[in-house]
Amino acid sequence: MSDLEVRQLRYFVAVAEELHFGRAAERLAMAQPPLSRAIRDLERQLGVRLFERTTRQVSLTPAGEVLLRDARTALDAISAAGRRAQQAGRVTPALRLALKADYDAGLLPEILSAYQSEAAALPVEVRLGGRGEQIPPLHDGRADIAMLPLPFETQGLDVETMLTEPRVVALAANDPLAAYTSLRLADLRGRRLPDGTAAERGGLVPPPPGWKPSGMDIAQIFTLIALGSIVFYVPASLASRQPRPDIAYRPVAELAPSTLMLAWPQATRSPAVAAFVRVATAVAAARYPAPATETIDA
Amino acid sequence: MSDLEVRQLRYFVAVAEELHFGRAAERLAMAQPPLSRAIRDLERQLGVRLFERTTRQVSLTPAGEVLLRDARTALDAISAAGRRAQQAGRVTPALRLALKADYDAGLLPEILSAYQSEAAALPVEVRLGGRGEQIPPLHDGRADIAMLPLPFETQGLDVETMLTEPRVVALAANDPLAAYTSLRLADLRGRRLPDGTAAERGGLVPPPPGWKPSGMDIAQIFTLIALGSIVFYVPASLASRQPRPDIAYRPVAELAPSTLMLAWPQATRSPAVAAFVRVATAVAAARYPAPATETIDA
């Protein structure tokens, strides 16, 4: 059986995500008929039905579910191949560091300056991921290493823990709960987090499949917090570096701590990445007391 | 930048492996000029030189080395997507088990029969890998789980140890060394293994890049052993199940033991695979005494 084409995978993923041929075609900037034909040909080529479709409803078959997952990783692998080759061909190579804005626990300047005195150091390009992208851009080759809090998709990545610190709740300064010095999860019943989930669930629920990121940045979130519309869980270090008179931070019992991780593709052999991992973990260990580590065997 | 095409990756890999446009074109069943043009367009598209070429010599640039590695994994990911979707669409799903012939330590029948009484069990299709393929066909979706001895490429795989057992040397019965009941590695100086490497190196050296498997199957190898042309290292269990009057098996001090592993793609969620891992490790633990496990931290 001949190999699939990138075009077929892109088309399939678009239809599988939209579950609507017209919208998928629009997203792909093409007309609907050739898209329908391409999907039909793909199904013929594989000998497998990928969609159940009536004229009113499109849904994935089990084989389609499998292909959706694998097609995404394959497309990522293709993009990664291209981008990494481009990166490797640059006359002035660089270490592309992805991080979620404001989630570096204040360590970034110190890490960067310590890293620059390493023998294997390269100039660092910081890619701020913002809150838009849930998943680090490591899978498709846009970054060489990422620094971001759990949980995230670790598939195909090597990871290392930098630090674990408690999370606190950020709420409006005039919120009745701000009168207490310490809260419990149950106190937050009925409150909503920025992503719409119930606050008492602790805010670490994985996003449901098909989840669209809200796109709010941290400034927008903090404005909504000050208005009392939502509450938000943040690492303690972030709270101490974002003091605002209209927002109160309170510890919450039973709230799972936040773990800041380093992650990089498993296949990397780059000494620049290895040196960064070494420096970053050392800086984190020096600035934050190491908690007793527990190893969990399944 | 637009995505790469499967065709471009296939062409690039062919040229990168042959380091010769004419032979690569032949392998791809096409003429040489369009291949040259395709590579040139690929380099233009990426903005990166991938080959250094004179009219007499073709070699990879550093960027080309990077792309070769990533292109192979991307092509595997594409093949895997197609094959897994086909597999998922079968009316009678099956568990495709890959193993290196004769390296199952005699456990296969017992494992298979125990597995069939599992609730999550599927019919098992055994794919015998022979000695031709060094790397398990898990990466490209031809198998769901593999049973094979270390070392192999574990990139992107989850692995579990089944058992560790000593290896012995197989040599001609009329070999002078067969007179001894036990040997040392140094005694085997000057002997050759089937892959051509020096016997005293212990036979676990990783294949050099660009290595072509010899293609000899175990029968051919044993014939050569009986003739005294080569020696061979095999797990003790294999030796006891292949008694031949013209071949002697002798323990060798300092010879690293053989470890039989289970491996499967990290992304698998299949209960059929999980059940197989559980059953296979249980059978192995029951039949072979568990050695003291050592955890090695880097």
Add this chain to the structure above:
DNA sequence: GGTCACTCATATCGCCACGGTATCAATGCC
């Protein structure tokens, strides 16, 4: 040092695969 063989690059042509437009067919809704 000149000729030859080898190998990669360029030029030009032809075909077919893929996308566009027009239209049909089926289904749910008011």
Add this chain to the structure above:
DNA sequence: GGCATTGATACCGTGGCGATATGAGTGACC
């Protein structure tokens, strides 16, 4: 029952890809 919606089919035009023919540079051998 008519209408809007949505996926499928029919047909056509074009651009990308591969084949053939040929050029150009380089190492080898006498």
